[in-house]
């Protein structure tokens with residue numbers, strides 16, 4: 001069994017694309033921390049879209065400009081819906097803002 005910290009999980013800086021099966025929108029993501037990202041996501045692009053976004057498994061153009069990032073929270077409450085995902089090494093997704101200050 002591989003450890004959670006195995007090198008295979010270290011995709012920091014790697015980009016990925018998720019494509020929605022209903023609206024066809026895509027989002028470009030980047031891994032900011034070491035951890036696990038899901039194969040499927042609820043659609044993030046279109047308000048009220050009930051589609052599922054599917055990972056391109058990191059087989060994307062590395063020159064893409066990511067708009068979302070996968071990150072590991074500093075802490076997470078036990079009653080958070082993402083708690084079990086995060087304690088198993090999962091990363092969370094957030095939109096990248098232009099605020100670099």
Ligand SMILES: [Zn+2]
Pocket residue numbers: 020021022023024025043044045046049050051052
């Ligand atoms: Zn959609």
